[in-house]
Amino acid sequence: MIDGGMGKMGRIFQLAAILFAGILCARSACAGTIPKDPFNSPMWGWVFEGILNEGQVVFDDHVKVVAPDSAEGNFQVPISVRVEGLDDIQEILLIVDLNPIQKAARFVPLRARPYFALRVKMGQASVIRAAALTKDGVWHIGGKYVDASGGGCTVPSVAISSGANWETNLNNVQAQVWPQKNGVDRIRARIIHPMDTGLSGNIPAFFMERLSIRDANGAELARLETFEPVSEDPVITLEVKGEVSGGGYSITGIDNNGNEINAWVERASKS
Amino acid sequence: MKGPLYLFTIMICLLASAPGRSESLSYNLKPVKVAKDTYVFQGSREHFSLENGGNIVNTGFIVTNEGVVVIDTGPSARYGYEMHSAINEVTPLPIIRVIITHHHPDHFLGNQAFSDVPIWALPETIAAVRAEGDAMSENLYRLVGDWMLGTEVIVPNNSVNRSGESIGDHRLRYIALQGHDKADLAILDETTGILFAGDQAFMDRAPTTPHADIAKWLESLDELENIDFYLMIPGHGPVIGDAEAVRQTREYLVWLVKTLEDAADRGSEMTEVMNLPIPEKFARLASVKEEYRRSVHHLWPEIVRRKLPKAIDRRND
Numbered sequence: 184m185i186d187g188g189m190g191k192m193g194r195i196f197q198l199a200a201i202l203f204a205g206i207l208c209a210r211s212a213c214a215g216t217i218p219k220d221p222f223n224s225p226m227w228g229w230v231f232e233g234i235l236n237e238g239q240v241v242f243d244d245h246v247k248v249v250a251p252d253s254a255e256g257n258f259q260v261p262i263s264v265r266v267e268g269l270d271d272i273q274e275i276l277l278i279v280d281l282n283p284i285q286k287a288a289r290f291v292p293l294r295a296r297p298y299f300a301l302r303v304k305m306g307q308a309s310v311i312r313a314a315a316l317t318k319d320g321v322w323h324i325g326g327k328y329v330d331a332s333g334g335g336c337t338v339p340s341v342a343i344s345s346g347a348n349w350e351t352n353l354n355n356v357q358a359q360v361w362p363q364k365n366g367v368d369r370i371r372a373r374i375i376h377p378m379d380t381g382l383s384g385n386i387p388a389f390f391m392e393r394l395s396i397r398d399a400n401g402a403e404l405a406r407l408e409t410f411e412p413v414s415e416d417p418v419i420t421l422e423v424k425g426e427v428s429g430g431g432y433s434i435t436g437i438d439n440n441g442n443e444i445n446a447w448v449e450r451a452s453k454s
Numbered sequence: 455m456k457g458p459l460y461l462f463t464i465m466i467c468l469l470a471s472a473p474g475r476s477e478s479l480s481y482n483l484k485p486v487k488v489a490k491d492t493y494v495f496q497g498s499r500e501h502f503s504l505e506n507g508g509n510i511v512n513t514g515f516i517v518t519n520e521g522v523v524v525i526d527t528g529p530s531a532r533y534g535y536e537m538h539s540a541i542n543e544v545t546p547l548p549i550i551r552v553i554i555t556h557h558h559p560d561h562f563l564g565n566q567a568f569s570d571v572p573i574w575a576l577p578e579t580i581a582a583v584r585a586e587g588d589a590m591s592e593n594l595y596r597l598v599g600d601w602m603l604g605t606e607v608i609v610p611n612n613s614v615n616r617s618g619e620s621i622g623d624h625r626l627r628y629i630a631l632q633g634h635d636k637a638d639l640a641i642l643d644e645t646t647g648i649l650f651a652g653d654q655a656f657m658d659r660a661p662t663t664p665h666a667d668i669a670k671w672l673e674s675l676d677e678l679e680n681i682d683f684y685l686m687i688p689g690h691g692p693v694i695g696d697a698e699a700v701r702q703t704r705e706y707l708v709w710l711v712k713t714l715e716d717a718a719d720r721g722s723e724m725t726e727v728m729n730l731p732i733p734e735k736f737a738r739l740a741s742v743k744e745e746y747r748r749s750v751h752h753l754w755p756e757i758v759r760r761k762l763p764k765a766i767d768r769r770n771d
Contacts, residue, residue: 249725255751261724300723354769357762361721369721373762418758420723434765446765 218242222310222326226280234278234286235314239321245269246315246325253330254305259414260329263300264290264313271318272297279412281309283382287412290421295396295405296367300420303412304380305331349377354391356434356446366425370396372434373418374444380411391417394436394444399429479601481509481528483536485544488685488693489646491517491624493544495528495537499659499691499740502529502560507601508594509533511560512687514650515541516643518622521550525641525650526689527564529594531605534564551621554610555652555689556635557582558664559590565608575610576630578637582665583609614639631678633671634661640678647684654678655699657691658738660745661706663752668711675704691740706736710746714753718761724754 220227221242231237245268254260266272275297277288287303297315312326358372374391381388388411396405404423423432430451436444485493494514502508508529515537516523522541527534541549552568554575555561562583565573575583587607595602618627629640634653641650653662654674679700688699717727728750736742 249729251725251728251747251751255748259751259755261728263723263725300725302724355767356765357759358765359721359762371721371723371762372765373758416755416759418723418755418762420721433768443769445768445771447768448765 222280222312222328224280224310226285230278230280230285230312234276235322240314241321241323243269243315243323243325246275246313246323248311248313248325248327250311250327250329257305257331259302260305260311260331261300261302262311263420264298264315264325266297266313266315266323269297269315269317269323273316273318275299275316276314276322277301277303278312278314279303279305279309280312282306282412284380284411286410288410289408291406291408293403293405294424296422296424298422299407301407301409301417302414304378304414305329305412307331349375354436354438354442354444356444356448358432358434358446358448360432360448360450362425362450363422367422368425368432368450369420369422370432370434370448371418371420372446372448373416374436375416376438378409378411378413378415378417382411389438389440391436391438391444394419394434396421396423397433397435399431399433401433404432479507479532481507481533481536483509483533483540485515485540488514488687489648492643492646492648493517493541494687494693495540496692497528497560497690501741501744502594502597504597504599504601506598507532508560508563508598510690512689512691512693513537513561513564514687515549516621516624516626516646516648517545517547518624519547520622521548523621523624523626524549524552524568526555526561526652527552527568529560529563529598530602531564531566532601532603534567537564538567552610553614553639553641554579554583555639555641555650556637557586557590558635558653558662559587559594561653561689562587562610563591563594563602563605563607565610566604566606569608572612573608573610574612574614576637576639577613577615579635579639580610580613582636583607618644629677629681631674633667633669633674634663635665638674640681642681642683647682649678649681649683649686651678651686651688651699653689654703655686655688656703656706656739657688657694657699658702659691659740660736660742661703662745663710663749666749666752668707668753671707672704675700675707702739706739709733709736710749710753714750714757715761718754718757724750727754 217228217231247265249263275290278285290299308330310326310328314322314324352375355375361369376391379386379389390411391409394407395403397403431449434446483495488494497509497511498506500510513526513528552573557579591607614628625644627642631638638652638654679697687693728747
């Protein structure tokens with residue numbers, strides 16, 4: 184009885200397993216193996232297929248991700264990404280493997296350095312990785328593991344500014360330019376936006392989608408696409424290469440409800 | 455070894471070696487007599503860990519001739535019960551009062567052991583425990599594990615609404631302060647000159663800032679420094695005979711704020727600020743590296759909000 188049952192069930196399972204393996208093969212394993220992830224992240228396979236489209240990848244120390252070892256609060260985890268020693272970076276993706284929404288940002292440097300800093304929300308401890316695409320179509324990947332179980336007296340953070348008035352302040356911009364010695368202008372901007380993920384309560388996803396830095400003539404110098412995981416009231420840092428005409432920068436963008444961002448910051452602005 | 459037995463053996467080994475295995479856990483609390491009728495349970499100067507079980511805090515008690523007044527109850531029910539037993543070994547007098555200095559989890563989560571006596575705290579502290587106690591308790595479970603088993607939040611049930619009172623043969627002065635937490639209570643035993651400073655003052659240990667308002671804290675430290683006392687029991691770190699803990703705390707906080715504000719003026723971003731070097735004179739404070747980074751998390755977003763100038767709005771051009 185047991186033998187007979189096992190045999191029959193066994194054959195069915197075997198068949199199912201072969202079919203399943205076949206599907207997996209077609210998806211990836213046989214088409215091109217998933218490169219080994221030095222971070223051993225359980226979501227790497229998904230990131231590789233779903234975000235990097237099974238492209239050519241190389242894990243590369245030239246892509247530096249700076250973040251705390253342990254996040255004190257899960258709502259404002261600071262991250263900076265800098266690519267050093269690689270030319271012609273086309274774009275940089277910021278990915279938090281174990282977030283329900285993995286892709287946090289896409290940075291297109293244009294005339295900016297391959298560097299940006301912002302803060303993200305984290306649902307749990309995760310690898311945070313940056314994938315920088317070079318002209319030859321290769322993703323160069325760096326990353327860091329961030330423990331996000333919280334620390335000490337952490338409590339859920341609350342809206343620190345947008346708070347009760349976020350509707351009237353929506354998409355207001357604070358910004359300042361710091362000219363650097365090497366002809367680079369560092370720009371920091373803070374945009375009032377709730378950055379709702381759509382995963383909490385009955386609050387629909389509502390987030391800033393795009394931010395561009397432009398010169399006085401409207402030429403785009405850098406573009407940052409932001410997604411749900413970016414923290415409330417995003418604070419963005421980036422570095423534009425100099426020789427900019429017009430004495431300042433415009434900061435333009437839009438959120439997923441079509442609300443416009445449009446501000447101007449003087450290059451010599453003083454706090 | 456056969457499969458199941460092999461697995462079973464591994465499980466037993468894992469259980470036996472797991473840190474924080476509940477039956478064998480003990481804080482081994484030993485009351486230290488620091489003055490007449492006055493005892494302190496001195497914790498380590500570390501951050502929360504599986505090894506210390508959250509015993510990073512100083513708690514204490516005063517033996518009056520009518521009964522015992524307990525000041526803060528530690529990080530867990532287990533700590534509270536151990537405290538209770540240790541007090542019973544010092545005196546046959548009953549415990550008649552608990553006073554909680556502020557709403558951080560290492561100071562009140564032992565309340566369960568004293569749930570049969572009135573637990574006093576400032577009104578803001580009571581409200582804060584009610585609002586955030588569970589979240590804090592959960593977080594401490596994550597940080598110290600099994601030491602917390604059975605711990606539940608007991609909200610203090612009596613407001614400290616007076617400037618002092620006599621309990622038995624001791625006269626206590628209640629000093630309501632602010633800035634380390636939403637409300638901080640310091641207690642001066644005028645009979646012995648012992649000042650329980652709570653977490654207003656840290657000695658040889660980096661101050662913590664999760665609910666800090668530094669400007670208010672600095673004002674409170676001035677008030678604390680002007681009090682005449684014989685010995686100060688800081689919330690963390692050794693007991694001392696002068697106001698050195700107040701001075702250390704002030705010096706660190708002033709440096710902390712200036713460091714962050716200067717960094718904001720230079721255009722630094724948050725990861726750069728977190729990795730700034732800590733000056734030699736603060737490097738000797740226990741846990742300073744972790745606490746500095748935690749403080750950047752707590753304080754930086756607000757400094758950026760305050761310091762970044764408004765850009766020119768062109769939406770209506």
